[in-house]
Amino acid sequence: MYRFIILVFSLLFGTALQAQQISAVERKAEDGYAKRFSDSSACKKLQIDALNLAKKNKNIDDEVICYSYLALTQRRLLHLKDFTKYADTAYILSQKSNRKRTKAFASLAMGTLKSYIDDKPQALNHLLTAYKLFSQADAHDQCAKIAADISYLFSPASPEKVKKYVREALLHASQAGDPESQLYARLAFGSYLTDKLENGSQEEWKAALDFFEVTVAYTEKNADEIISKSNIGIAYINLADLYSKGPKPINEKALLKNLEKATAIAKKYNIKIIYRSAIGLKGVYYTEKGNYAKAELLFIEGINYQKSLPYTDNYLLATFYNCLKEVSIKRKDYIAYYSYDTLYTKYNNLKNNENMQRELQNAEVRYESAKKMERIEQLEQENKLEEQNKLLGYAVAGVLLIGLIFMFRSYYYRQRYYQNREDFMHQEQTNAELKMQLMEKETIENLAARLSLERRLLRSQMDPHFIFNALGNIQSMILQKDTIPAVSYLNKFAKLTRQILEQSRKETISIEEEIGTLKNYIELQQLRLNNGFDYAIVCDESVENNLLIPPLLIQPFIENAVEHGLKPIAKNANGLLEIHFKLASQEQNLICTIKDNGIGLAASRKFKLKDNHKSLSTTITDERLSKMQKDYPWAGFKVLERDPETDSSGCIVIINIPIID
Known part of the structure; x- marks a missing residue:
């Protein structure tokens, strides 16, 4: 009898304990993931090999874990498309498994994806699920990292929850015992201590400093065992930042020493955010100290290092050029300031374009991911109903075995139950479809609103070269004591700015x-070009003054005509700009014709290669007119070369502008 109890116990609990062990395939995928900082090629190869082995063995659990590790690797490489594909695949496959560790990895990958695309509520839901499942499986190393990530998501909105999860992260890290988990948890707790310093006392600053000094000492002692090299750099950055916020005079030697170590880590493992933070903190320190030359050299060093890499980080370059602008202001070097500002504007615009594309990409991923989650939930409902139907069938079979006397009654209730279930499934499917339609409509409206905002921002831009030269000419008039024309043109400039x-x-x-x-x-x-051209604006009698049209469509083409057509012609030539408005034959659109007697398209293209002036006017206007073509199909423009033999040199632009009721 005793042996029988032991046998039953081992069958019931031995299998469950064995199920939580790490398989050889999972270990191989984990080893590949550990190489994500040192050798990205070997990292991906090991993980793909592990995935192929899992597929060969037809092991769903190993497949899910391999896909999860691949997703987390793509997070490190910033490849959103592959990140999404692997995370979705892991999550969908995990629905076929009942193993806690498998579902925990899938939830971890999905939560990390949602956090990456700024879907914080969904990120918290998935990470909390992963945390719960890993806790039940006693995976303390994973729990320490996930609890730390959860604390970051709750910050700064919920300090109490931040405190709860950073303490739990430290507890799990202590039970895991590995340096990787320890550093992960300590950084989260250090972040919590740092957040408290905004209104804190010097004692709290000292407590945070002591904590990070111990953290850095522990990190340096166990550096070879810590895989996440970015976390080592963060530890140095955080300690240096605390020194900079300390009582004066600060410990300059310790601050610079930690920043040098952070910079070395960033360069060795190509960790951009660590490099940017280290150079930035060091430059700010020298700026505040008044050593502007040293600060400028640091920022220039950062720019040169970035430009030596095979890719361009526009965010990093914009940040460094902005810092150089501030240094130039403090040095009162306005020539350098103008040079840095030009480069800052260039890279900042590129950065903003990248951010806009990333936001649109994230919105698309959020929408597609939400649709997939909706479908998964629908399949889960159908699976549950299928299981219930199976159980019901077994029950009916048992009833039939008892006797034919209950057959009619059982048949009647079963048929009614099936009908109710079918109605329920139909209603659930209808609700799911309506919800998906609503979500699609809301997403499209959000994207449309964002594009509308983009359009308005583009409309409000004025050419910086034009502004600079106009103000320069007005300033020249004032210095030459031409007060009356200076005031007149200044009024025109102010009025133009207000109108735009x-x-x-x-x-x-x-x-x-x-x-x-x-x-x-x-x-x-005209003022800017010393009255080097004349202009004429003519409206047909049929064009009424109160006709309504979209604003600021014509000005970009005037800018192109002046900048690329009239400006390059010889000073003794008589430039002429003609603008003519007339109604189209169908009287539903306005035709604006712009003529100039400038150098023409072919010559203008040669000048553009040498000229620094760059205009996005035609691109922006083309985008605006394209968006109008849904309601006004004839909206658009074309640019033609004038024939010097029959007409005159220069260009003709014909714009079809919708008249809006």
Whole structure:
């Protein structure tokens, strides 16, 4: 009898304990993931080999874990498309498994993906699920890291929850005993201590400093066993930052020593955020100290190092050029400031474009992921119903075995139950479809709103070269004591700026307002080019002053005509800009024709290779007109070369502008 109890116990619990052990395939995938900082090629190869082995063995659990590790690796490499593919695959396959460790890895991959695309509520849901499952499996190393990530997601909105999870992270790290988990948890707890310093006392600063000094000492002692090299760099950065916030005079030697160590880690393992933070903190320190030359050299060193790499980090370059601008202001070197500002504007625009593309990409991923989750939940409901139907079938079979006397009654209730279930499934499916339609509509509306904002931002831009030169000419008049024309042109400049700001917020303006804005703009361009050209604006009698058109469509082409057509012609030549408005034959759109007697398209292209002036006017206007073509198919423009033999040199631009009721 005793042996029988032991046998039953081993069958019930021995299998469950064995199920939580790490398989050889999972160990291989884990070994590959450990090489993500030192050798990314070997990292991916080991993980793909592990995945192929799992597929060969037809082991769903190993497949899910391999896909999860691949997803986390793509997070490190910043490959969103592959990151999404692997995380979704892991999560969908995990629905076929009942193993806690398998589901925990799938939830971890999905939570990390949701955090990456800024879907914080879903990220918390999945990470909390992974944390619970890993806790039940006594995977303390994973629990320490996930608890730390959860604390970051709750910060700064919920300090109490941050405190709860950083303490749990330390507890799990202590039970895991490995340096990787220890550092992960200590960084989260250190972040919690640092957040408290905003209104804290010197004692709290000292406590945080002591904690990070112990953390850095522990890290240096166990550096070879710590896989996440970025966390080592973060430890140095955080300690240096604490020194910079300490009582004066600060410990300069310790601050610079930690920043040098962080920079070395960043360069060795190509960790951009660590490198940017280290150079930035060091430069800010020298700037505040008044050593502007040293600060400038540091920022230039950072720029040169970045440009030596095979890729371009526009965010990093924009940050460093912005720091150089601030140093130039403190040194009162305005020539250098203008040079740095030009480069900062260039890389900042590129950075903003990248951010916009990333936001749109994240929105698309969130939408697609939500649709997949909806489908998974629907399949789960169907599986549950299928299991219930199986159980019901067994019950009916048992009832039939008892006797035929209950057959009719059982048949009647079963048929009614099936009908109810079918109605329920149909209703659930209908609700799911409606929810997906609503989600799709809301996503499209959000994207449309974002594109509308982008359009308005693009409309409100004025060419910096034009602004700089116009103000320079007005300043020259004032210095030459030409007070009356200087005041006149200054009024025109102020009026033009106000008109552009006001009109950029409107969906439509009258043709009279548009012409008034164009006159101000052209007269300022005349001032800029020393009255090197004349202009004429002519409207047909059929064009009424109160016709409503989209604002700021014509000005970019005027800018192109002046900048690339009239400006390069010889000083003794008589430049002429002609603008003509007339109604189209169907009277549903306005035709604006712009002519100039400049150098023409072919010659202008040669000048553009040498000229630093770059305009996105035609691209932006083309995008705006393209978006109008859904309601106004004839909206658009074309640019033609004038024939010097029959007409004159220069260009003709014909714009079909919708008239909006």
